[in-house]
Amino acid sequence: MREHTAHPHPGPLPREGEGVAPIPSPPEGERVRVRGADFTLNGRPCRTHAPSHWTVLDLLRDGLSLTGTKDGCGEGVCGACTVLLDGEPIRACLVLAARLAGRSLVTIEGLEGAALDPLQEAFARLGAAQCGFCTPGMILSARALLASNPAPGEGEVREALAGNLCRCTGYVKIVEAVLDAAARSGPCASAPSS
């Protein structure tokens, strides 16, 4: 018999600061071109500069100190770097930072509002996060799925998450958590617990 007890988590987190987040000038001066990008980051305007060869992942982690998005392989296979660009999942390790201009990016840090996203709550409650390294990418891929398909079947969940590798969980509780969050957020469900 399994018991799942909701664990009261600490209150809402402070929001990210205002948009401008300059990075230190590259020490090589002209050797590395820097380009500016104006984009929306987690719902707020962001203006940054990044070297031309930086990917979205470099910008997030090293330029903006948003380290929730992880670097797992650099090949676009593991999914640990998945973030949402205009609502679609992308591999931050493969997309150049310059592509962000004028677009809207959501990272794991921006997923929660006044309360945790139902996916975050379900993942924590149902044991879907063990080491946690795949978790941000996994949750964002699931978020994209539920945005376009609010009541997926198990097969659809597995298809949507096939690009997010996990080595710890065997995926069982991850799939359970996505289905649970979908059930709780559907039009017939009550408001998500906080």
Added chain:
Amino acid sequence: MRLRPFELSEPESVPAAVDALGGGDGETRLISGGTALVPLIRLGLIRPDRVISLHRVRGLADLTVDARVLHAGAMVTMAQIHRAPGVCAGWPLLAEAAGRVATPAIRSSATLGGNLGYAEAASDPAPALLCLDAEVRIAGPAGERSLPIRHFFTGFYETALAPGEIVTGIEVPAPPPGTRSGYVKFCPRSAEDKPLIGVAALLALDPLTGRCEEARIALGGAAPTAIRAARAEASLRSDGLDDRSIRTAADAAADEADPISDLMGSADYRRDMVRVWVRRLLTSLRDGRAV
């Protein structure tokens, strides 16, 4: 891991892109979605000094369909192709194949032009485009031209693009009415992988006689490029679609294959799998059920 530094150009028109490709010192590469290019740079397999991104080029991201033809710009993504209602309705084979590329987070970035330009034999869209007799639109220093896709792939990761040319898009005629089509992707390692081999097929059956009026079969991963299995097609057209003739066509396709041995499998196994999956796909299309 950081990429080796390069200069980035973001031209806003096709002529500007062609210009940028031609000019400058050092190695220059085009980037569209980056799903093939960026890993190559990161692993040190290519070392561009200049990268030209096509994402600002006007018109390259357009996808339009009408009753007769589909136009897709080089920057149209696999996700867009897979989702577009017009494509699903009129070119289901292409929508299906585009939807089998990797995973959602790759499909959102991977582009048609990038896929064609990379010319990987184990591409999912390439066999579908071969079956659909797509035309590849190209722009270069000498102007614009188009090339039937059958002539576009010339060798192992090689295309017919001349120096300074870029793929600007494709034009795909609507398949004949009443055709059945399907794409099968065989991944024997993990379920999410490049295909060991892929088979796309498009059949037009005479509704009265059941005869095969049109048969197009294309193979991915079975030769240095994606190929049409012309002899298999010919045998179907002459012999019809009973089990025996499907087997003959599958054997012909296996013979036409010219596969390599690599980490995913041996050439012999690939050939065997061409035989199996051509047979299975043709049978399922004939019978109107899933593979």
Added chain:
Amino acid sequence: MNKPPYRVIGKSLPRADAWEKVRGRPIYAGDLAVAGMLHGRIVRSPYASARIVTLDTRAARALPGVAAVLTHADVPRNELRMELPGRMAEATAGAVLATQPVLAADRVRCQGEPVVAIAAETPEIAAEAAELVEIEYEELPGVFDPLEALRPGAAEVHEGGNVLRRWHLRKGDVGEGFRRADVVVEHTYRTPFVDHVYLETETGIGWIDAEGVLTLRVSTQVLEHFRDVADVLRLPHGRVRLEGAYLGGGFGGKEDVTVECLLGLLVWKARRPVQLVFSREESFIGHGKRHPYVMRYKTGATRGGDLVALEAELISDSGAYAALSPWVLLYSLVTATGPYRVPHVHVDADTVYTNNPIASAYRTFGSIQTCIAYEGQMDALASALGMDPLELRERNFLRKGDTIATGQAMETEPMLAETMRRAWAALGPPRAAGPPIRIGRGVAASLTPYGRMCWTHDSASAWVGMELDGTAVVRCAAPDVGGGQTASLCSIAAEVLGLPIEGVVAVGRDSHFTPRAGTTTATRQLLMSGNAVLKAAREVRRHLLDQAAEMLEAAADDVDLADGRAVVRGAPTRGVSLAELVKAMAASGRPTQALDKFDAPSAPTIDPLTGQGKPFNDYTFGTQAVEVEVDADTGATRVTHLAACYDVGQAINPQSAEGQIEGGAVQGLGHALMEEVVLEQGVSKNPHLLDYKIPTTLDAPPITTILLESGNGLGPFGAKGIGEPAMTPTPAAVMNAVSRAVGRRVTDLPLTAERVLGKLRGAG
């Protein structure tokens, strides 16, 4: 069996770390950036066997932005050693332990061996500097097959020969045993190099603190590596501190030193903070793998199904250096006969040097390979006897009082028959399928040690203390690899102190600030740090009860602690909050904290010539049953259902225990079906996720997990360990299922589609 009702133990409570992880908030080792930080980069040998002819770092050093370019000449003590304090004589007896350098001097013996360490202002400059290092190699003959390496005249990896270590297991008279056997089956089983593929690669950041202490914050399973760093730098051990970040997976791959010594060296020489992150490709090439094994097994049984004799030869490929190979081999020796009663046993085990990648610790530590063999043999015997494979197993399962081949008696009842019957039953009624699909079901029972080898005299310490607000703090340096190590300690303390789970916080894990608890390896942490926390918490509880007895005017034995209060049993109004208690204790000088140590029972190492002795304190028994569908036209194999049943003693958190089993099973499935480091003359052809595939959501089957709780474990509340046992039987069960589907015994992993098709067609 009757158990007292627990308030926290045995409940599937969400872990405190989970709430942080779903927000992406934990600061893993690579997430911390420090002002002025340099970026490290390692230059590694592309060759498996070569002499370094010239090494020129001048151009690299001259590049603007480069702070350090280090070679072997810069390493004070250029040696990596596996040190077990005070026990190295036992540990090394009979072994040819070649020195593994931190940075190669004149010779490299495997692909990826580090040669130069660089620190630069940016990762880009570090990468450029790496390319400017000029190294001239002269390739030398190498040996790439352990069987080849054993032959006279084979290229020598090190002086002293290629045999690193031998163990022998002798029981009874195996010749006599085979004479009595009515049926004998013989097979050779082969397993490949396999990678851990944790999502987080090897990572660390280091700096020198205000008191000159070299501080490293590393993704590591072993905080005691501070000693390795100190020895390499010839610093007093107290001047190197290792802070344990949460790991993004370990599985044994972060048990040996990975970044620690290289990072420490760079920080110490550059005198600035340095971050060192292995790329995925570097991780594939640069860290130890699972040992490939060739296992020749000959097993005999009577017509009635009694096992009488088992003869086995195990050969493992250690790769270029020793690392933990001798101990992995010992685990294989001890588990070679499986969870069975076998009267006559003869096992010879060798671990051999080659110029292949280094093989070392990986979840199950040598128990998974033998399980493939002994469970394959059981199915083969069942076929030969015309006997039901479950019946054959049940007939021979170890019972309480039986001894394993080392002479160690089982002191409690191994619940083997029950785990097997329940796992098998969970697969449900048999399913049929039409051609070309062939369905097969297989089972594998297993034993896996938990806790370290007895000769290591293992111990762990923990501190538990009460705060003035009535909450508790646990300080214990047990690295958390994601398996809930930290959460378990909080559960144990909460249970003992009568606190809700939120009332206990575990603060960090650090070689110097928190009591040392040893490695998070060998499925030992619950046993060791769990028991240490249990002891410390019980001591604190005694003090709390004594105070409560005074304040409530009752006998201490009549006071209960629950929900943050001390209450007289039967008189709920006579109570006081823990906060009030603690404040009163602080005011009167009564202790509110305790530091305690748990020592595992110890024993001498097993006899190297006979294997006799007590190798481990206890074992976890479990069975997995698997159903596969094999496509007879393509050989492609799909696992359609996996059922696992284990005696976990007492589940501290059932959800966590299930999570371990589910994860271990899928990792095992990868090993069985798709994972293999492909080598050509010792050089990896697939050091990328594009070509080294691990299971995805679409590969993972539905999994049924059944936990049995005998209460017989040596851990807190009768718990056993589950981390490694979770994976042990999976490849064996898959092999048995595929063998059944195919109609022939498959013996080589991985079971790629092409290989299975070959078996179906009668080849191989």
